Amino acid sequence: MKTKIERAAPPREERLQAGTAFCGTCMQLRERLGRKDGGCFNTANRSFGQSFGCQFTLSLAMLNTLRNTVVIVHGPVGCGFWSIGGYGAGRNMKRLRDPAQNSTIQISTNLDENDVISGGEKKLREAVLFADREWRPEAIVVASSCVPALIGDDVDTILSQLQGSVSADLVSVNCEGFKTKLMATAYDAVYNGILKNLTKKKIERENLTVPDKLDDIVWEYNKAHTVNVLNVGSMGRSDELELQRLLNALELNVNFLPCFSSPKDFRRVLDAALNVSICGTHDDYYVKYIHEEYGIPYIIDSMPIGRKGTSRWLMNIARHFNIEEKARLLIEKEDAALDKALEPYRAALKGKRAYVSGGELRIFVTAELVKDLGMEIAGLKSHHIDKFVKPVMDDLEISGDTYIDIASQHPFEQANLIRKIKPDVILMHSGGGNITAKHGLPVLPLFNPGNSYMAYAGAFDVACRLKRLISNSQFNRNMQKYRSLPYRKEWYDKEVFAYIKE
Numbered sequence: 163m164k165t166k167i168e169r170a171a172p173p174r175e176e177r178l179q180a181g182t183a184f185c186g187t188c189m190q191l192r193e194r195l196g197r198k199d200g201g202c203f204n205t206a207n208r209s210f211g212q213s214f215g216c217q218f219t220l221s222l223a224m225l226n227t228l229r230n231t232v233v234i235v236h237g238p239v240g241c242g243f244w245s246i247g248g249y250g251a252g253r254n255m256k257r258l259r260d261p262a263q264n265s266t267i268q269i270s271t272n273l274d275e276n277d278v279i280s281g282g283e284k285k286l287r288e289a290v291l292f293a294d295r296e297w298r299p300e301a302i303v304v305a306s307s308c309v310p311a312l313i314g315d316d317v318d319t320i321l322s323q324l325q326g327s328v329s330a331d332l333v334s335v336n337c338e339g340f341k342t343k344l345m346a347t348a349y350d351a352v353y354n355g356i357l358k359n360l361t362k363k364k365i366e367r368e369n370l371t372v373p374d375k376l377d378d379i380v381w382e383y384n385k386a387h388t389v390n391v392l393n394v395g396s397m398g399r400s401d402e403l404e405l406q407r408l409l410n411a412l413e414l415n416v417n418f419l420p421c422f423s424s425p426k427d428f429r430r431v432l433d434a435a436l437n438v439s440i441c442g443t444h445d446d447y448y449v450k451y452i453h454e455e456y457g458i459p460y461i462i463d464s465m466p467i468g469r470k471g472t473s474r475w476l477m478n479i480a481r482h483f484n485i486e487e488k489a490r491l492l493i494e495k496e497d498a499a500l501d502k503a504l505e506p507y508r509a510a511l512k513g514k515r516a517y518v519s520g521g522e523l524r525i526f527v528t529a530e531l532v533k534d535l536g537m538e539i540a541g542l543k544s545h546h547i548d549k550f551v552k553p554v555m556d557d558l559e560i561s562g563d564t565y566i567d568i569a570s571q572h573p574f575e576q577a578n579l580i581r582k583i584k585p586d587v588i589l590m591h592s593g594g595g596n597i598t599a600k601h602g603l604p605v606l607p608l609f610n611p612g613n614s615y616m617a618y619a620g621a622f623d624v625a626c627r628l629k630r631l632i633s634n635s636q637f638n639r640n641m642q643k644y645r646s647l648p649y650r651k652e653w654y655d656k657e658v659f660a661y662i663k664e
């Protein structure tokens with residue numbers, strides 16, 4: 163059935179039967195994923211939870227990266243607070259694409275108690291007109307938080323009424339936090355806005371100034387050799403350049419979308435032969451729609467992290483273009499060079515035990531990379547779980563006995579688990595690292611836009627940083643010594659997954 167672009171993307175609990183509560187071993191998880199219903203993970207919950215991520219904040223993290231765009235937070239001013247931490251990195255990344263770029267421009271309608279009674283529409287109209295007059299951006303994106311959804315502001319209608327009065331393209335992103343426990347729904351919410359308001363504005367070929375046949379032939383050739391690689395903010399510029407290097411070696415051109423793009427770049431999404439996801443969790447909502455509406459095929463499979471993940475990712479693309487032999491030779495050459503470079507690092511890391519926590523696909527391919535460095539996997543934790551992880555899990559050689567916790571945040575479970583399994587190092591997102599760091603263990607950020615992670619250059623970079631971190635973890639040992647933990651002994655004595663209920 164053809165996907166309809168609705169006013170808002172549905173929560174992933176409904177759309178994918180994804181879940182945020184599971185406890186057990188990798189073998190148990192694999193068995194459940196193998197069930198006819200794909201595991202149906204949305205039936206489990208917790209009788210106690212510490213915190214979980216809000217999709218609004220992840221939506222903002224993506225939207226703030228857009229170039230030549232003003233973002234309006236439609237809601238209480240506090241909903242936009244989280245953005246402050248990402249301004250610096252976002253600006254730097256934008257400037258790596260275009261040195262003339264400004265920082266993020268974000269304003270808020272600052273809804274208060276009076277607006278809850280009388281509605282936020284007036285403030286929203288004023289904010290849109292102000293943003294257009296003040297900055298003349300290419301696009302104005304309105305991100306709606308819980309309050310406008312609860313009081314019934316019809317943001318899509320307001321924007322369509324205002325569209326004739328402003329020069330910017332108006333984009334509505336309905337990403338209210340209360341609607342889902344799955345932060346990853348944010349990817350769908352942002353893509354929903356892009357599909358509704360930016361992608362459909364396709365430039366027709368006849369309107370372009372390409373007068374003769376030769377230009378047409380060149381355009382067709384370029385289109386047939388171009389792939390869109392989708393970056394929702396989980397790779398930095400060095401990762402983009404590494405993937406571009408590999409795809410260029412296969413004589414393919416590459417566009418990176420949607421993060422750090424300019425609104426007009428979304429028209430170019432249709433001038434490509436293939437959409438390629440770097441992670442199943444990110445892009446299915448978007449690429450399926452583009453395929454059904456515009457006929458552009460897509461690949462959603464593995465993530466190009468570690469040698470195995472990268473080889474799988476490249477071979478999938480090569481298969482589409484019928485250039486498998488060329489890709490095989492490239493992979494062989496890159497593998498040999500990486501093997502040689504990793505020799506001293508493997509010797510230093512051999513036998514060390516790592517705990518990996520983050521997005522469902524990223525943890526598994528990172529675990530594979532860590533194993534390739536001679537280390538062991540002590541445990542895993544994923545923000546959520548859905549069917550996209552199955553093909554990657556089937557291909558991995560992680561012990562079936564390895565514990566996996568599915569938890570969107572809930573650091574108390576992780577604290578308990580790492581006390582019991584005693585890893586040597588933890589790889590996780592920096593935001594959740596503070597409590598973990600107090601347990602005295604070195605923490606390597608699972609992702610940081612300033613570092614490399616993807617493909618061959620990324621594997622080498624991760625090896626260098628892991629070795630440095632493990633050989634000197636004094637900082638975290640001092641943290642353990644001088645900082646108290648937020649949990650009592652009783653919790654550490656308790657069973658890790660005591661609060662998960664089916």
Ligand code: SF4
Nearest residue numbers: 216218241307308339
């Ligand atoms: S849960 Fe709702 S009110 Fe809270 S930060 Fe998210 S969008 Fe704002």
